[in-house]
Amino acid sequence: MPTPPVIAIVDDDEDVRVATGSLVRSLGYTARIYASARDFLATCSADAPDCVITDVQMPGMTGVEMQKGLHALGSRVPVIFVTAFPTEALRETLLAAGASDFLGKPCDGATIIRSLEQALTGRSTRDATA
Structure with missing residues (x-):
């Protein structure tokens, strides 16, 4: 049996970590949760x-x-960035630096699922819109 993908969730907001972790586990993936980038x-x-x-x-x-x-x-x-303060300039900067996707908070489960599937198959947002 193949090992499920491991998804790291890094967010200083505990509620976001818990909710995203629950979503990730519901998809059959392994969720590893971190309260900080340093951790x-x-x-x-x-x-x-x-x-x-x-x-x-x-x-x-x-x-x-x-x-x-x-x-x-x-x-x-692959890194999926999520922010409560999305701007087009930040989106362009992050995608140019190699981000897999850039999502604004709050984001719904379907959006996160789509983004994860694209990241895990090696496609980025740029690929999906090309």
Whole structure:
């Protein structure tokens, strides 16, 4: 039996972590939940996920800084960014830096599912709109 994909959820908001983790598990994936980008990066090299869903703005280290840390480690794991303050400029910046997707909060389950499926099959938002 194949091992289910591992999805890391990185968000400083506990309610968002719990809700997203429940959604991920309902899809048959394994959810690993982190309260901060630093917590995630501390375990990432030994326990690499198949995809990361992260908030953009978090105390201590932003999701953007976390993605740069992943790249510095040589990781190209797909990263889905979620933010309560979406702008087109931020979207363009993150997608140009290799983000798999960029979602505004709140986002519904169907949107997260679509984004995860695209990330896990190696397609990004850019691929879906091309």
